Amino acid sequence: MWGLAALPQAAANAVFTVRRAALGVERRDRYTQRLFSTARPAKTMTESVLDYMTRLGQAARSASRVLARASTAQKNRALQAAAAALDAARSDLTAANELDLAAARANGLEPAMVDRLALTPAVIDSMIEGLRQVAKLPDPIGEIRDMRYLPSGIQVGKMRVPLGVIGIIYESRPNVTIDAASLCLKSGNATILRGGSEAIHSNQAIARCIQLGLAEAGLPASAVQVVETTDRAAVGALITMPEFVDVIVPRGGKGLIERISRDAKVPVIKHLDGVCHVYIDVAADLDKAIRVADNAKTHRYSPCNAMETLLVHAAVADKVLPPLAAIYRDKGVELRGDAATRALLGSGVLEASEDDWFAEYNAPILAVRIVDSLDAAIEHINHYGSQHTDAIITENFSDARRFLTEVDSASVMVNASTRFADGFEYGLGAEIGISTDKLHARGPVGLDGLTSEKYVVFGDGHIRT
Numbered sequence: 143m144w145g146l147a148a149l150p151q152a153a154a155n156a157v158f159t160v161r162r163a164a165l166g167v168e169r170r171d172r173y174t175q176r177l178f179s180t181a182r183p184a185k186t187m188t189e190s191v192l193d194y195m196t197r198l199g200q201a202a203r204s205a206s207r208v209l210a211r212a213s214t215a216q217k218n219r220a221l222q223a224a225a226a227a228l229d230a231a232r233s234d235l236t237a238a239n240e241l242d243l244a245a246a247r248a249n250g251l252e253p254a255m256v257d258r259l260a261l262t263p264a265v266i267d268s269m270i271e272g273l274r275q276v277a278k279l280p281d282p283i284g285e286i287r288d289m290r291y292l293p294s295g296i297q298v299g300k301m302r303v304p305l306g307v308i309g310i311i312y313e314s315r316p317n318v319t320i321d322a323a324s325l326c327l328k329s330g331n332a333t334i335l336r337g338g339s340e341a342i343h344s345n346q347a348i349a350r351c352i353q354l355g356l357a358e359a360g361l362p363a364s365a366v367q368v369v370e371t372t373d374r375a376a377v378g379a380l381i382t383m384p385e386f387v388d389v390i391v392p393r394g395g396k397g398l399i400e401r402i403s404r405d406a407k408v409p410v411i412k413h414l415d416g417v418c419h420v421y422i423d424v425a426a427d428l429d430k431a432i433r434v435a436d437n438a439k440t441h442r443y444s445p446c447n448a449m450e451t452l453l454v455h456a457a458v459a460d461k462v463l464p465p466l467a468a469i470y471r472d473k474g475v476e477l478r479g480d481a482a483t484r485a486l487l488g489s490g491v492l493e494a495s496e497d498d499w500f501a502e503y504n505a506p507i508l509a510v511r512i513v514d515s516l517d518a519a520i521e522h523i524n525h526y527g528s529q530h531t532d533a534i535i536t537e538n539f540s541d542a543r544r545f546l547t548e549v550d551s552a553s554v555m556v557n558a559s560t561r562f563a564d565g566f567e568y569g570l571g572a573e574i575g576i577s578t579d580k581l582h583a584r585g586p587v588g589l590d591g592l593t594s595e596k597y598v599v600f601g602d603g604h605i606r607t
Contacts, residue, residue, distance in 0.1 A: 194371060195379035198334050199386025201364035202307045206332040208362055210304050214281040216359050217328055224355025225273035228266065228320070231351055235261055238347035239316070246314075246340050254444040254504050259314040261344055269320040269348075272572045276324040279570075282589050283330045286598060297600040302593050304330035306388035309380045310574065311336045311402065313394040316344035321565075321572040322391070323352050323366045329592040332365050334387065336380055338394075339372035346370070381406040391575045391587070396502070411587055413552070413578040415502045415528035416446030418560045421519040421545070423536035424455040428462050430557055431535040435466055437559040438533065440473050444504050446576060447531050447553075447563040451499060451509040453519045459486060459512045467491075475506040482512040499526040516541050520548050527551060529578040531563040552578050552585040 209217075228235070239261035246256050282302045289299035308331050312318045319335055326333035337345040349368040356365055369376050381390050381402055390410045392402045403410050420438050422431045438449035454463055459482070467487050470477060478494040479487065491510070498509040499522070513519045523532050533555035534545040542556045553563040563586065565573025570588025577583045583591035 191371060191373050191375045192379055195369075195376055195383065196386075198364075198367050198369065199307070199380075199383045201362075202332040202334050202367060203386050205362045205364040206304065206306045206330075209327070209330045209332055209365055210283075210306075212330065212361060214283075216361065217281070217330070218277040220327060220355040220359035220361055221273045221277040221324055222355075223358035224320075224324075224352050225270045225277075227351035227354040228270050228273070228348070231347070232263070232266055235266060235344070235347050235351075238343040241343045242316075242341050249340075251314075251340065255314050255340075257442075258444055259316065259341055259344070261316055265317055268566075269317050272317075272320060272566065273324050275566075276328050276572065276589075279328065279589060281328065282593055294606070295601070295604050299598050300595040301598045302590075303596055305592055305594055306331060307386060308333045308574075308592065309336070309383075309387045309390045309408070310334070311377055311380065311390065311392045311394070311398075313338045313398075314340055315393075316341045316348060318393060319345050319348045319368065320352075322574050325565075325572060325574050325589060325592060327361075327365065329589045331592055332367075334367050334369065334380060336369040336376060342372055377402075378405070381408065381410075384408045393575050409582075411575060411577050411579065411583055411591070413446070413528065413530055413576045416448070416530045416576075417450050417500065417502050417526065417528040418447055418530055418563075419451045419453055419519075419523050419527060419532045420449050420560065421453040421513075421516075421523070421532070421534045422455060422458060422462055423516060423519075423534055423538060423541050424457045425538035425541060426455075426458060426462070426535040427537055427557075428458065431458075431462050432466055432469070434533065434535055434557065434559050435462075436469050438561055439470070439475060439508055440506075441559070441561045443506050445561070445564070446502070447560045448504070449508070449533075449560050450502055451511065451522075451526070453522060454483075454510070454512050455516075455519070456482070456512050456514050459483075463487060463510070463512075470508060473506070475508055477508055477510055479510040480512060483510045486512070502528070516544060520545065523549050523551070530576060531555070531560045533558060533560050552576065 242259060246259055283304060285302045286299045289297055291297050308326050310322045310333060319337060322333060322335055345368050352366050353363055356363055384407050387408050390406050390408055392399045392412055396414045399412050399414050403412055420435050435452055442448060463486055477491045478498050479491040480494055484491045494509050529551045531553040532549050532551045534542060535557055536542050546554050565586040565588045568586050570586055573586035573588055574592060575587050577587050
């Protein structure tokens with residue numbers, strides 16, 4: 143628990159301001175492998191780590207019962223107070239983040255990972271806006287739908303309820319701490335957050351602001367707990383405590399997620415890869431195609447919704463690929479293409495291997511393939527893709543409908559960049575992660591994805607005969 147004395151003065155002052163106002167917020171896999179161990183058997187964990195994680199779990203379970211009955215106003219008050227605390231603590235956040243950035247550079251962290259780690263003024267602004275946006279979202283908890291009378295006379299419906307306690311394991315992006323905390327809080331869930339050791343100072347600074355928000359709203363500090371130890375055994379403990387944790391959400395490299403999915407004793411909401419495609423159809427508006435294909439790849443290279451493979455119909459390849467190749471060349475994007483692509487664009491395009499079609503680069507590298515038909519594009523995506531996000535650029539309604547129907551991905555788009563595939567852009571406030579699973583939650587997991595439903599029955603002394 144964080145006491146006011148342990149908090150940055152600026153952030154503490156923000157809380158009092160809020161109170162007064164109330165009276166009148168092999169690449170990545172190799173890296174994550176260093177950060178998070180495979181879940182270890184209990185016998186390899188130190189007793190102190192097990193005891194610590196057990197205490198967190200017990201406290202979270204207790205807090206989850208308080209959150210389940212917390213009012214919408216109370217939860218929103220906590221979010222708004224946390225946003226104010228973040229805004230006031232900018233210098234503290236920056237100072238803490240600089241410690242993490244310096245250590246990351248000294249340890250040879252890849253540039254894409256350093257980018258994820260940075261708490262720039264824009265990122266802090268985004269965290270604050272995310273909290274305020276989640277506060278404005280409708281509260282799903284307690285909503286009852288599909289009420290109907292049955293012949294027996296009872297009335298049956300479904301009520302939306304929290305999942306309970308959510309454990310979140312993530313790598314370098316400290317803003318995930320806010321995204322996860324805000325969504326879990328608004329959906330009535332307690333959460334245990336285990337960030338990477340490379341972001342420990344940033345995550346703890348953010349946690350202090352969250353604690354201020356909880357205190358302001360009269361909610362238990364254990365509603366949001368950030369794991370303070372960097373001991374990797376904490377991950378193994380967190381994913382094997384079904385008595386305390388109801389679901390795990392991992393955010394990191396494929397290797398990390400595979401290991402957690404294999405070793406966890408609680409359900410996991412996950413996606414393994416972000417191998418996203420843009421297909422430029424024979425009926426594409428070429429200006430739209432160039433604009434979307436540029437943005438989908440070069441807006442940012444590290445997110446899981448960045449395009450990794452570009453598919454182009456052979457009939458328009460000579461019109462759209464040369465200008466796109468020039469854009470990519472100017473932005474330093476390495477192209478790897480099939481034989482047809484190399485024949486069109488020249489030796490500056492490297493030969494794509496079979497592995498390239500499966501690759502999530504998280505880097506300025508793009509695989510390019512020319513296809514003969516919509517059928518071939520759909521077949522390629524369903525074979526090599528990760529069921530994350532895929533887009534078609536076309537003016538043909540029938541082609542768009544076929545693509546939407548036949549591409550088996552969590553997000554399927556028409557004439558839009560794959561970079562929209564996150565919760566903030568879907569109007570969910572933010573997302574706690576992307577799910578490519580087909581049960582419970584799929585696509586960006588926002589408030590509804592962090593809830594379940596139970597049946598509620600109303601009678602008036604009815605008995606079964």
